[in-house]
Amino acid sequence: MKDDKKYARIFRAVLKLVAKKGLAGMTMGDISKEAGIATGTLYVYFDNKDALINALFAACRENSVAVSFRGYDAQQPFKPGFRNIWMNILRYRLQNFEEFIFLEQCYHSPYITAATREKARQLAEPFYALIARGQAEQLIKNVEKDLLITFIIGSMNELVKQTHYSGTTLTKARTSITFDLCWDAIKA
Amino acid sequence: MKDDKKYARIFRAVLKLVAKKGLAGMTMGDISKEAGIATGTLYVYFDNKDALINALFAACRENSVAVSFRGYDAQQPFKPGFRNIWMNILRYRLQNFEEFIFLEQCYHSPYITAATREKARQLAEPFYALIARGQAEQLIKNVEKDLLITFIIGSMNELVKQTHYSGTTLTKARTSITFDLCWDAIKA
DNA sequence: AATATAAGTGAATATTTATTCACTATAAAG
DNA sequence: CTTTATAGTGAATAAATATTCACTTATATT
Known part of the structure; x- marks a missing residue:
């Protein structure tokens, strides 16, 4: 066993x-x-190194999405809901930095097969739905969802890396400032 | 020879x-x-693989900074100057995508020595000066410069990767939208 | 307890990869 | 033209690495 x-x-x-x-x-x-x-x-x-890496990639990817929406309630107003998810993702990436780096390395590595990649892509759906809600409520700029998601995730990822490698801790204040930057960027 | x-x-x-x-x-x-x-x-x-990679890293890094400030004139008002630099960086990274990826891979790789790394760090100075100017003119939020730079660069980098790997071309419209997201984020 | 099945081992093998080196081709200097 | 120095070569060598396998240990089944 x-x-x-x-x-x-x-x-x-x-x-x-x-x-x-x-x-x-x-x-x-x-x-x-x-x-x-x-x-x-x-x-x-595992059959070999490739299989090992693909298996771990799939596991991490699922996990990361599950964590993001923890505590999200569609009844709640949009902004606090969005903020909650944003914080979930940020916190998780900081606390699981190695997993974050692993996923980043995998995204465009030849180790990851097309099949594994496709499964991972589908997991992004809930984020598009979230943005769509914000736009429907006229709280979020009505521009291509891809651009918004890319922008939100990119700025956050860089913050995570910067924080980790500089060895500083991300204070509540700095976190809050960065969320405000993000919100001001996307708000209608 | x-x-x-x-x-x-x-x-x-x-x-x-x-x-x-x-x-x-x-x-x-x-x-x-x-x-x-x-x-x-x-x-x-080159002496060996390490030396080769370090030499290339140093060359790319210098090049990339030189390109960023092309056409920047401190007499010009801040926003168009900032926009020009933002566009310079974005354009260069898109057109020299492999160089961009190489630099990203190097930043936290054991191939890059501490000495090479330190030289690279110093090249970021002009960007801090640019942000300082925007803050002095009360056009940019008066928050830690690190956070602003991280935010600006992170969102742009993700856009570059997203654009490249999806195989789409970044239209003028999409570029402009993303710049506006960035500007709305940081403006005072 | 005896047997069967599966997990775990690590030295041995096969493959890949960095680096060397004896040699050839090229070009500068006298 | 001859000599000397330097660039270039790629097969040979030395490491490093993935993978296998004969064997041991643990766990489940009868």
Whole structure:
């Protein structure tokens, strides 16, 4: 019986190593050592390095979407709902920085297959729906949703990276300032 | 006499390959093949793979800053000056996408030495000065410059990636919309 | 407890990759 | 033209790495 704990340890090892060495720079030996298991065991759990990376990518992607909408209630007015989601995403990425970096590295890596990629794309739907709601309520600029989402996510991602690599903590004040920048950008 | 044309061919090969396979995924054999030279020749021009990557990183970084301020005139009013620089950066990154990706990959890669990194950091000074001017003229929100720069650059970078990978062309209209998002975000 | 099945191992193998080096081609200097 | 120095080569070597496999250990089943 394959052990869920072991999957978790392998995944955690990969996340740590990718943040440090990149996808191709991380060896199977690195992974087994970091996870505290034998190299051969990796091949009990996964067919090969590619399969391992694809499996982890899919798992992270699902997880990340689930977390985003935590506490969202469509009855609630738009702006606080949007703010809640924005904060959820920001908090999660800061607290799970290695996972964030792993996903970024995967997005355009040859390790990720077209099939894995397509599944990931579908998970973005709820974000389009959210923007659509804001536009319907005339609170959000009526421009292409892609542009808005790209803008929102891009500015947030850079904040996450900047915060992490500079070693500073993101205070409530700085977080709030950045949300306001974002809201002023997109508000109608 | 080492040939400048050859340096250029090597660099172009690396940019192409990094965009496709990542820093660690690109082999010296890949590079020589792509550049149309013998593998040994790479070692005539560079001590090893690390040195090659550091040299290219430094060259790209300098280039990218020089381009940003092209046509900037401090006499001109702030907003059009800022818009000009914003457009310069966006245009350059779109037209030199592989260089953009290469730089992004380098920023937090173990290939890049602390020395190379420090030199790169200093090149950001002019951007802080630009923001300072906007704040002095009360046109830009008076919040930490880091946050503003991170926000501006992050949203732009994501737009560049999104545009490139989706295969769409960034129309004048879409560009203008995104600039307006950015300006509305930061304006006082 | 005895047996069967699956997980786990890590040294051995096969493959890939960085780097070297003995050699050739080219070009500058006398 | 000859000599000397430098660029260029690519097969050979040395590491590094992915993957396999014969074997051991643990767990479930009868």
